[in-house]
Amino acid sequence: MTTPLLQDKNCWIFDMDGTLTLAVHDFDAIRNELELPAGRPILEALAALPEPEAAPRHQRLNAIERELAQQAQAAPGAAELLQHLSGRGCRLGILTRNNRQNIEVTLEATGLARHFRPETRISRDCARPKPHPDGVYRLLTYWQGMPARAVLVGDHLHDLLTAKAAGITSVYVDPQEAYPFQDQADIHFASLTTLLQALQD
Template identity: 35%
Template sequence: MLDLKEKRAWIFDLDGTLTQPVHDFELIRRKLGIDPSDDILDCIKRQSPERQRWMNAELDILEREYASQAAPAEGVLDCLEALAAADCQMGILTRNTHELALLSLKAIGADAFFEKAHVLGREDSQPKPSPEGIHILLKQWDLPNLSGVMVGDFHLDMLSGRAAGVSTVHVDVRDRHWPEDTDIRVKNLPELTSLLTFV
């Protein structure tokens, strides 16, 4: 198994990884008139400017409601405290907006672990599966790809990590797996914390 003790740059997905999953993506697609198989952000990007403005405004309303309901995932603070105690750098890479990511982090009591500049929303970089956000954070920290880990609950998280050349950890809370893009699979954050050999 991959040894995590040398990993100094930890990049987390937010919704469903550090928070309990609350997003109803089927409902979002229905309200925005998006095909069930289509990527929400990609679909919005393909629309006319006027249509984009409407869809983004509706998406903001829905996501703001979900952010207000954010609850911490099991063991999230223990995991973050262990990484902080080991002087690891920590960042957030989310397809949500920067503002709502900060709101969710505050709601789960984890905002003190992340500098605002290290919380990247969809307006701060190309959304996952693009590796751009990971590269931005590694550059901010002046750390190499080999020291990085992307932690998330969805395939897009694993794909962005693979594309960036960092290790990938899948927090498999929904019993889905992408072994070709996953280095370590855990069932929850307490299991991940137990693998941190510097704890």
């Protein structure tokens, strides 16, 4: 496979959970546990609640996510892809709807920490959550990068919509190879391994 779309990209932004890591988050189960309405994104559902109802749910969400972060495993090909991109002189960043502490826990558990400078780890604690493009703008500003040479790699519709809103290229990774959001993606791969192979061709 040739990937002219990706060859000149030098700013690589990665979703964390389910993209750099093996997917384990069952968002429907989390919504159930937090007694949130089905089908609505969790952070937005929490933001719509009055503070006395939202606060304990935020605490519970943080605890659930923390436990998952401690068990995180790197996705196949993640370390190799990041190493390859670093070798090409690319900037690397994370943009997640998870919180700051869980980025650190996840990077520690997966052994991927060395690839991301602290300033390039963007969580819901320092930017409006995806699909708002705020986090992309922060990273591009920090890197002095150009949108035309930036890419966001993710496994969820949020990631693809974020890339579109920010005017950057989206790479959709779906290990299930079902690609339900394919119409929103610029290019898709079954894994980070096949993405890396495409870059090396």
